[in-house]
Amino acid sequence: MSPTTVDIVPFLSEKSRLWKSCGIRGLFPLEDIPGMISLLAGAPNPSTFPFESITMKLKPTLAGMPAPTGDDDHFNVTLECDELDEALQYGMTAGVTRFVEWLEAFQTHVHKRGPDGTWSVTVGAGSQDLMYKACEALIDVGDYVLVETPVYAGTLGFLAALPGSLVEVNGDSQGLNPAHLESILANWEMAHPGKPFPKLLYTIPSGSNPTGASIPEERKIEVLKLATKYNFLVLEDDAYAFLYYGPEGQQARSYFALEPEVNGELGRVVRFDSFSKVLSSGMRLGYMTAPPRLAAAVNMITSNTNLQPPTLTQIMAYTVLAQWGPDGFLAHCAEVAAVYRARRDTFERVARKHLTGLAEWTTPVAGMFLYIKLLVHPDGREADSAELVSGRAVAKGVLAVPGTAFMPLGGKTPFVRVSFSLIEEDRAEEACRRLREVLLEARAEAEAAPRET
Ligand SMILES: Cc1ncc(COP(=O)(O)O)c(C=O)c1O
Known part of the structure; x- marks a missing residue:
C-alpha cells in the first residue's frame, strides 16, 4: 500500500495567510528565465565591496575527509571573483540553491527518504529561526501545543510570545514519555471540553537540552502512532542528532525517517537540523525539512522579515560540505561527538x-x-x-x-x-x-x- 500524504493546509495558522508575497522577492524566480534582462533587485554592486578574496583554512585533516587540496595537512579554499560576489550578495529566500540541493541529498542519505514531493529543505539563520517561523505559521489563538517537558528554554521564549496554550508532556531518562502523551490525549475531551485537540508536539529527540536524554526508537514509534490517531504534527528539533556518542549502531532513527513505515504516512513530521554544534554556531545556519506548503509559509515570513539566511556562511558551509561529501561530513560529526x-x-x-x-x-x-x-x-x-x-x-x-x-x-x-x-x-x-x-x-x-x- 502506498503511503498517504498528510494535508498540511488545515494545520496552517490564520496569521500565516496574512503574510503576502513581497513585491520584489516574489519576482526573483523569473530572473532564471533564459534571456531575461533583470532590472529587478536593488542589489548593491559587488565591485564596490572592499573584499577581494576570503580564504578558509581548515584544521588538520579529520577522519573521512578526502585528501587535502592545500598544503600537507590542511585544506584551503579561497572564495574569489564570481563566487565571492555571489557570497557577498543577497540570495534566495530558502537558501543558496546548490546548498539546498546538497542538503536534500544529505537528508535522503541519512533518513532514507527520496525526493517524492512531500518534503523540501529550507535554510534558516540557525534552526531556531525556522522553528519560530514554523510555529508562527502553525499556531493560532485557541490552539494547544504539546511540549516535551522539561524543554529547551529558547523554544519556550518564542512560544510564550505566540498564541496557543502549552501542554506539558513529561519526559524521563528515556526522553518523551509516550504513556503520558497517550493519557493526555485519551482524557483530552474530559479535561478540555469543547476545545480542539492539540495541533502539534514539539520534542527534542537526541541528547535533549536540558535533560541529555535520547528517546529510543520504540518510543518514537508509539509517539508517531499517537500523532496519526489524534492528528497532530510532530516538530522534531534534532539539534544534537550528530552529537551521538552512544554504542555504535544503536542510534534511533529519526521521526522523519520512521514516519513512512509506522503508519504509512508522509508529511506529519517537520524536522529541524542545526549546523551550530558541528560546523559553527556563529555561522547561524540550520535547515528545516518540511512539507512544501509549510516551507512556503515559512519562506513567506522570511521574505518579509530578514529576507534570507546569510549567503556568505551558506557558501562557506557548502564549499566544505561539497568537498567532504555526505560521508565525510558524517565522519567529521563522529569526531566532534567523540570530543563531547x-x-x-x-x-x-x-x-x-x-x-x-x-x-x-x-x-x-x-x-x-x-x-x-x-x-x-x-x-x-x-x-x-x-x-x-x-x-x-x-x-x-x-x-x-x-x-x-x-x-x-x-x-x-x-x-x-x-x-x-x-x-x-x-x-x-x-x-x-x-x-x-x-x-x-x-x-x-x-x-x-x-x-x-
Ligand atoms: C534543542 C535546541 N534547539 C535549537 C537550538 C538553536 O540552534 P541554532 O543555533 O541552530 O539556532 C538550540 C541551541 O542551543 C538547542 O539546544
Whole structure:
C-alpha cells in the first residue's frame, strides 16, 4: 500500500495567510528565465565591496575527509571573483540553491527518504529561526501545543510570545514519555471540553537540552502512532542528532525517517537540523525539512522579515560540505561527538567524586548536558533547585541553569542543567566541589529545620 500524504493546509495558522508575497522577492524566480534582462533587485554592486578574496583554512585533516587540496595537512579554499560576489550578495529566500540541493541529498542519505514531493529543505539563520517561523505559521489563538517537558528554554521564549496554550508532556531518562502523551490525549475531551485537540508536539529527540536524554526508537514509534490517531504534527528539533556518542549502531532513527513505515504516512513530521554544534554556531545556519506548503509559509515570513539566511556562511558551509561529501561530513560529526563523549566522561568522573549521595543523573549518550537532580532532603522530599542554584551556588562562584527555566508552565524542580561542552577538568572539579559545599550546607539546614506538615 502506498503511503498517504498528510494535508498540511488545515494545520496552517490564520496569521500565516496574512503574510503576502513581497513585491520584489516574489519576482526573483523569473530572473532564471533564459534571456531575461533583470532590472529587478536593488542589489548593491559587488565591485564596490572592499573584499577581494576570503580564504578558509581548515584544521588538520579529520577522519573521512578526502585528501587535502592545500598544503600537507590542511585544506584551503579561497572564495574569489564570481563566487565571492555571489557570497557577498543577497540570495534566495530558502537558501543558496546548490546548498539546498546538497542538503536534500544529505537528508535522503541519512533518513532514507527520496525526493517524492512531500518534503523540501529550507535554510534558516540557525534552526531556531525556522522553528519560530514554523510555529508562527502553525499556531493560532485557541490552539494547544504539546511540549516535551522539561524543554529547551529558547523554544519556550518564542512560544510564550505566540498564541496557543502549552501542554506539558513529561519526559524521563528515556526522553518523551509516550504513556503520558497517550493519557493526555485519551482524557483530552474530559479535561478540555469543547476545545480542539492539540495541533502539534514539539520534542527534542537526541541528547535533549536540558535533560541529555535520547528517546529510543520504540518510543518514537508509539509517539508517531499517537500523532496519526489524534492528528497532530510532530516538530522534531534534532539539534544534537550528530552529537551521538552512544554504542555504535544503536542510534534511533529519526521521526522523519520512521514516519513512512509506522503508519504509512508522509508529511506529519517537520524536522529541524542545526549546523551550530558541528560546523559553527556563529555561522547561524540550520535547515528545516518540511512539507512544501509549510516551507512556503515559512519562506513567506522570511521574505518579509530578514529576507534570507546569510549567503556568505551558506557558501562557506557548502564549499566544505561539497568537498567532504555526505560521508565525510558524517565522519567529521563522529569526531566532534567523540570530543563531547570524552568531556562527558571527564565531567562525570569529577561529579561522581564530589556529588555521589548528594545528586543523581542519567548518563547521556548524546549532546552536551547533564541534568542533575539535587538531593537535599534526607527524607527524599524534592528540593527546589531555583534558590540553591541562582542564590547559593552563584554566591559560591558556580553558575548553572536551574530546572525551572525549562518548565513550560513554570513550577519547582530539583534539577539543574550543567553543560560540559567547554569546561576543562580542573575547572569542572572545582565547580563540583563548590556545588558539593552548597548541597552539604542546604542539607544541614534541611536536617535542622522542623518538618513541615
Ligand atoms: C534543542 C535546541 N534547539 C535549537 C537550538 C538553536 O540552534 P541554532 O543555533 O541552530 O539556532 C538550540 C541551541 O542551543 C538547542 O539546544
